Amino acid sequence: MTVLVTGAAGFVGSHVSLALKKRGDGVVGLDNFNDYYPVELKRARASNLEQAGIFIVEGDLNDQNLLMKLFKLVHFTHILHLAAQAGVRYAVKNPLAYVHSNVGGFVTLLEQCKNSQPQPAIVYASSSSVYGLNSKVPFSEDDRTDHPASLYAATKKADEVLAHTYNHIYGLSITALRFFTVYGPWGRPDMAYFSFTRNIVEGKPITIFQGPHGEELARDFTFIDDIVKGCVASLDTALPSTGSGGKKHKKAQFRIYNLGNTQPVKVGDFVSILEKHLKKKAIRNIIPMPSTGDVMFTHANVTRAKHDLGYNPSTDLSTGLHIFVKWYKSYYKEGAGHEDMLKGYKPY
Numbered sequence: 001m002t003v004l005v006t007g008a009a010g011f012v013g014s015h016v017s018l019a020l021k022k023r024g025d026g027v028v029g030l031d032n033f034n035d036y037y038p039v040e041l042k043r044a045r046a047s048n049l050e051q052a053g054i055f056i057v058e059g060d061l062n063d064q065n066l067l068m069k070l071f072k073l074v075h076f077t078h079i080l081h082l083a084a085q086a087g088v089r090y091a092v093k094n095p096l097a098y099v100h101s102n103v104g105g106f107v108t109l110l111e112q113c114k115n116s117q118p119q120p121a122i123v124y125a126s127s128s129s130v131y132g133l134n135s136k137v138p139f140s141e142d143d144r145t146d147h148p149a150s151l152y153a154a155t156k157k158a159d160e161v162l163a164h165t166y167n168h169i170y171g172l173s174i175t176a177l178r179f180f181t182v183y184g185p186w187g188r189p190d191m192a193y194f195s196f197t198r199n200i201v202e203g204k205p206i207t208i209f210q211g212p213h214g215e216e217l218a219r220d221f222t223f224i225d226d227i228v229k230g231c232v233a234s235l236d237t238a239l240p241s242t243g244s245g246g247k248k249h250k251k252a253q254f255r256i257y258n259l260g261n262t263q264p265v266k267v268g269d270f271v272s273i274l275e276k277h278l279k280k281k282a283i284r285n286i287i288p289m290p291s292t293g294d295v296m297f298t299h300a301n302v303t304r305a306k307h308d309l310g311y312n313p314s315t316d317l318s319t320g321l322h323i324f325v326k327w328y329k330s331y332y333k334e335g336a337g338h339e340d341m342l343k344g345y346k347p348y
């Protein structure tokens, strides 16, 4: 297959791009290298991909002309769409970044795909956050997703209904993957596993959010390698789109899957695992969960992904965090430009 990976300089995108290239697929990346977190990290990931023979086009999802030229140059059989403004809490600071990338960008890409002849099949990243204020655990794909707790979640839910519309009208084959708090080497500095590690290493305090009655928050943390396998299996089982040039011939494939680890862990316990691997105690500031869109817990039911994709998460949190900590220490060797790395970092 020949895959366009949007968000290829990102955390998940760079890992999946390398996996696809290693098994012989054609891979082209697209990324706007924005500064939501230090661009140096995206450039470093991009150089890993370039060394593997993967070229990343630097541009924005919303650039219709760029997409048109790119689709004319390369006949993509599949799109792995991972480019988005991620992060739950940053939406309070910069809401329009989410509309620009997650809604405008997604529709621009869908428009290009529906006009292509033949149309590619699309696999894209949704999010566990669409389950919002769900109290029924574990979360299953048919549960309610109409009460998001953050603007980020609302844009991801919007993507799911937009995808359904383009599937119905134009015959685009689309698969939505609801990732659950993904972590691993080459990860995201805005996420807790990364920012907590940095602060513990530097002897700075970490803030642990608590529920309204002192409850601990919990996440179904999912290691990057399991997510990569889920993405590749989704591409391999994606059926062709049934339309071309904007006209549908027959009903096309439309799928939604949870990709999680199915073993939620309390944030306090997650910090204890980090302390064990870092051999250093955290300075824990426990504060009430700010009204920035966090939910109390996530927990994935992956029965459907197991059955249809052979998805079988196999890395437990302690093993995964050990691998992350080893990467972190090697990447941020003492004094090796550490401060530079975090220059563009936007605390939320």
Ligand SMILES: NC(=O)c1ccc[n+]([C@@H]2O[C@H](COP(=O)([O-])OP(=O)(O)OC[C@H]3O[C@@H](n4cnc5c(N)ncnc54)[C@H](O)[C@@H]3O)[C@@H](O)[C@H]2O)c1
Pocket (backbone or CB within 6 Å): 006, 007, 008, 009, 010, 011, 012, 013, 030, 031, 032, 033, 034, 042, 059, 060, 061, 062, 081, 082, 083, 084, 085, 086, 087, 100, 101, 105, 125, 126, 127, 128, 178, 179, 180, 181, 182, 183, 188
């Ligand atoms: N990492 C997680 O825990 C997690 C969980 C659930 C869902 N997701 C989703 O998975 C996908 C990948 O997430 P990630 O963790 O790799 O995030 P990331 O921020 O590392 O990667 C996203 C990439 O997309 C690029 N991008 C953003 N807007 C763009 C635009 N308008 N045009 C072109 N490029 C653009 C960014 O520069 C970035 O490199 C996202 O859709 C995210 O919402 C991630």
Ligand SMILES: O=C(O)[C@H]1O[C@H](OP(=O)(O)OP(=O)(O)OC[C@H]2O[C@@H](n3ccc(=O)[nH]c3=O)[C@H](O)[C@@H]2O)[C@H](O)[C@@H](O)[C@H]1O
Pocket (backbone or CB within 6 Å): 086, 087, 088, 126, 127, 128, 129, 179, 180, 181, 182, 190, 191, 192, 193, 207, 208, 209, 210, 217, 218, 219, 267, 294, 295, 298
């Ligand atoms: O599955 C998803 O769909 C989401 O996964 C990720 O969001 P989250 O699950 O919130 O990950 P992350 O920030 O690492 O916080 C981890 C835990 O630490 C708590 N947390 C966080 C920060 C802090 O300072 N204190 C704290 O207690 C926090 O409340 C949480 O309980 C992606 O960022 C997002 O893109 C989205 O896709």
